[in-house]
Amino acid sequence: MAKNNTITLYDLQLASGCTISPFVWATKYALKHKGFDIDIVPGGFTGIMERTNGFSDRVPVIVDDGKWVKDSWEIAEYLDATYPDRPMLFSGDSMKVLLKFLDAWLWRVAIRPWFGCYILDYHDLSHAHDQAYVRESRETMFLQGRKLEAVQEGREERLPLVVPELEPFRELLKGTKWLGGNAPNYADYRCLAVFLWTASVAKIPPLHADDPLRDWIDRGFDLFGGLGRHPGMHNLFGLPKPDLKAAAE
Amino acid sequence: MAKNNTITLYDLQLASGCTISPFVWATKYALKHKGFDIDIVPGGFTGIMERTNGFSDRVPVIVDDGKWVKDSWEIAEYLDATYPDRPMLFSGDSMKVLLKFLDAWLWRVAIRPWFGCYILDYHDLSHAHDQAYVRESRETMFLQGRKLEAVQEGREERLPLVVPELEPFRELLKGTKWLGGNAPNYADYRCLAVFLWTASVAKIPPLHADDPLRDWIDRGFDLFGGLGRHPGMHNLFGLPKPDLKAAAE
Numbered sequence: 109m110a111k112n113n114t115i116t117l118y119d120l121q122l123a124s125g126c127t128i129s130p131f132v133w134a135t136k137y138a139l140k141h142k143g144f145d146i147d148i149v150p151g152g153f154t155g156i157m158e159r160t161n162g163f164s165d166r167v168p169v170i171v172d173d174g175k176w177v178k179d180s181w182e183i184a185e186y187l188d189a190t191y192p193d194r195p196m197l198f199s200g201d202s203m204k205v206l207l208k209f210l211d212a213w214l215w216r217v218a219i220r221p222w223f224g225c226y227i228l229d230y231h232d233l234s235h236a237h238d239q240a241y242v243r244e245s246r247e248t249m250f251l252q253g254r255k256l257e258a259v260q261e262g263r264e265e266r267l268p269l270v271v272p273e274l275e276p277f278r279e280l281l282k283g284t285k286w287l288g289g290n291a292p293n294y295a296d297y298r299c300l301a302v303f304l305w306t307a308s309v310a311k312i313p314p315l316h317a318d319d320p321l322r323d324w325i326d327r328g329f330d331l332f333g334g335l336g337r338h339p340g341m342h343n344l345f346g347l348p349k350p351d352l353k354a355a356a357e
Numbered sequence: 358m359a360k361n362n363t364i365t366l367y368d369l370q371l372a373s374g375c376t377i378s379p380f381v382w383a384t385k386y387a388l389k390h391k392g393f394d395i396d397i398v399p400g401g402f403t404g405i406m407e408r409t410n411g412f413s414d415r416v417p418v419i420v421d422d423g424k425w426v427k428d429s430w431e432i433a434e435y436l437d438a439t440y441p442d443r444p445m446l447f448s449g450d451s452m453k454v455l456l457k458f459l460d461a462w463l464w465r466v467a468i469r470p471w472f473g474c475y476i477l478d479y480h481d482l483s484h485a486h487d488q489a490y491v492r493e494s495r496e497t498m499f500l501q502g503r504k505l506e507a508v509q510e511g512r513e514e515r516l517p518l519v520v521p522e523l524e525p526f527r528e529l530l531k532g533t534k535w536l537g538g539n540a541p542n543y544a545d546y547r548c549l550a551v552f553l554w555t556a557s558v559a560k561i562p563p564l565h566a567d568d569p570l571r572d573w574i575d576r577g578f579d580l581f582g583g584l585g586r587h588p589g590m591h592n593l594f595g596l597p598k599p600d601l602k603a604a605a606e
Contacts, residue, residue, distance in 0.1 A: 200448030201538025206455035209529045213462070216525070276465070280458045289450025 109173060114145040116171040118160055121150055122233040124340025128308045130219075130301035131180040133336075135168040137297035138184045140332040142194045152235040153242055184294050197294035207295045210287075214302045217273045222306055222314055225263035225270075228256045230309040233340075267314050267347055278320050286324075292331060300328040303344060304336050313346040358422060363394040365420040367409055370399055371482040373589025377557045379468070379550035380429040382585075384417040386546035387433045389581040391443045401484040402491055433543050446543035456544045459536075463551045466522045471555055471563055474512035474519075477505045479558040482589075516563050516596055523570065530573050541580060549577040553585050555593060562595040 117139060120129035127133055139146050149159060157165045164178040170186075171177075177186045184197050198204050223230075227246060234242045243256060251259055277299075280287075287295035303325050306314060315321065322345055329336030366388060369378035376382055388395050398408060406414045413427040419435075420426075426435045433446050447453050472479075476495060483491045492505060500508055526548075529536075536544035552574050555563060564570065571594055578585030 199451050201533075202448050202536060202542055202544050203452040203455060205529065205533050205536050205538060206452060206459055206544060208532065209462075209525065210455055210458050212525060212528065213458075276458065276461060279461065280454065283457065284450075284454045287451060287454050289454060293451055295451050295455060 110144055111173050112145070113143070114147050115139055116147045116149060118149045118156070118167045118169040119151060120156075120167045121152055121235075122308060122340060123152075123235045124233065124338070125150065126308050126338040126340030128230070128233075128305065129167060130305035132168045133301040133304040134180045134294070134297050135170065135183050136335060137300065137331070138180075138187055138197055138294060139170070140335060141197060141293070141297065142187050142191055152238040153245075154238050195293075197297075199293070203295065207287075207298055210295070211298050214277070214299060217277075218270060218302055219305065221266060221270045222310070223250070224259050225267055225314070226260065226306070226309040226311070227251070228260040229311040231256050233309060233311075263312070267312075268350060270314060271316065271319070271347070274321065281321065281324050292328065296324075296328060300325070300336070304329070304341075307336070307341040307344050310342045310344060313342070313344055315345050316347050316349055317345045319345060359393055360422050361394070362392070363396050364388055365396045365398060367398045367405070367416045367418040368400060369405075369416045370401055370484075371557060371589060372401075372484045373482065373587070374399065375557050375587040375589030377479070377482075377554065378416060379554035381417045382550040382553040383429045383543070383546050384419065384432050385584060386549065386580070387429075387436055387446055387543060388419070389584060390446060390542070390546065391436050391440055401487040402494075403487050444542075446546075448542070452544065456536075456547055459544070460547050463526070463548055466526075467519060467551055468554065470515060470519045471559070472499070473508050474516055474563070475509065475555070475558040475560070476500070477509040478560040480505050482558060482560075512561070516561075517599065519563060520565065520568070520596070527569050530570065535573075541577065545573075545577060549574070549585070552593060553578070553590075556585070556590040557587075559591045559593060562591070562593050564594050565596050565598055566594045568594060 117132070117135060119127055120132050122128050127136065136146065151159050151167075156167055157163075160167075160169050160176075163169060163176050166178065168180055168183060169176060169178045170183055172186075172190070177183050187194075188197050231239055231242045231246070247253060247256065286292040287299060303321075307329075325344065329341075366381070366384060368376055369381050371377050376385065385395065400408050400416075405416055406412075409416075409418050409425075412418060412425050415427065417429055417432060418425060418427045419432055421435075421439070426432050437446050480488055480491045480495070496502055496505065535541040536548060552570075556578075574593065578590075
């Protein structure tokens with residue numbers, strides 16, 4: 109049982125102290141959903157293995173009264189299995205399976221293109237001591253050796269192309285207050301994490317000011333006393349609309 | 358309580374007696390999952406209002422000991438609410454929300470293109486007395502007045518384009534035996550209904566013989582004593598692979 113109702117969470121932060129990792133975001137929300145206080149261990153992209161005493165080279169990692177657990181899905185499952193008397197994150201295996209489909213869809217449709225639109229911001233907002241690692245690892249692992257600057261360039265033309273792709277997600281949220289039904293659960297936190305990640309790095313907004321997703325996103329960021337409202341976060345809404353008059357001329 | 362453990366189901370059939378409607382298919386599976394025997398009221402596309410004594414112009418419709426219920430989602434919800442002591446179709450609201458996302462995705466990615474590839478088969482397999490209605494309603498409601506023959510033409514070139522689009526669904530099924538987890542539930546039946554509809558109308562197969570979806574589809578068609586194995590069903594597997602040697606020449 110968590111001592112003093114507190115669980116330790118190893119974070120992944122930008123220089124502002126704002127969480128960047130979508131997986132850590134999902135875990136933060138999961139811990140609050142279960143009613144725990146969070147003892148944050150701050151840190152950036154480098155030195156994770158050292159910070160966690162050799163337990164993991166990736167975060168999130170939690171420590172619950174001496175028990176170490178890693179991986180955001182495993183942490184969520186651990187929390188439900190260990191604390192079934194507290195509000196549940198999942199409602200059965202089927203929900204988990206179906207959530208994985210939606211999560212993967214959001215990664216393809218949103219994170220993949222936005223990654224290329226914000227990768228230099230992502231680098232620039234990192235701790236100074238992380239930037240060499242962020243550049244080298246991202247250029248090598250994800251960008252086939254292309255420079256961050258070259259990948260991000262031209263994003264003003266690419267960002268509007270992502271907006272209509274999110275239409276099926278808007279349709280889904282038309283029919284329900286939360287992905288959890290009447291109250292949020294891990295389905296909401298997992299999907300909010302996509303937008304929390306984006307808000308952590310997006311120096312220019314990816315979505316229009318009147319995007320219907322805004323209602324769910326704003327309610328999600330406001331949960332647990334404004335958990336998603338760190339001052340380091342950027343505004344997701346305000347992408348200019350195409351100038352229809354100019355286009356018609 | 359269902360008399361003699363039997364619930365009446367108004368069907369939507371082709372001339373072979375095979376169910377065509379994906380919504381009726383999902384309801385058939387739901388009734389069997391709940392352990393009921395089904396008393397089928399046969400019928401095709403026309404005369405539904407008359408058959409159901411003015412209750413509905415669409416099927417599925419069920420009658421449970423005098424209680425009439427329509428709409429496949431509402432029927433599934435009715436069955437869980439009325440018979441909570443029998444195996445559940447849903448595990449909470451969140452599963453329902455997430456299933457609607459996957460269901461809508463399968464309609465966009467699979468049924469929408471396949472509809473255009475099989476619409477003349479669909480017509481030709483209907484009861485003779487339904488064919489004028491099927492042609493007129495489909496050409497008017499869905500095809501902007503185009504002829505069924507013109508819409509279906511060229512499907513040999515279009516069918517291979519659908520195959521790779523199903524990759525995210527294959528990925529999902531790699532990680533789980535059923536969409537319900539260890540056992541099937543309404544998530545499986547709802548998604549199987551897409552392939553059951555297709556098998557009812559597909560005179561040529563839409564999927565390759567070695568498609569990894571085949572395992573889940575075959576297990577699903579075999580459920581409840583081979584509920585999906587009506588002799589009027591067509592083989593889904595056997596779409597020719599592109600001739601790589603010829604293409605390279």
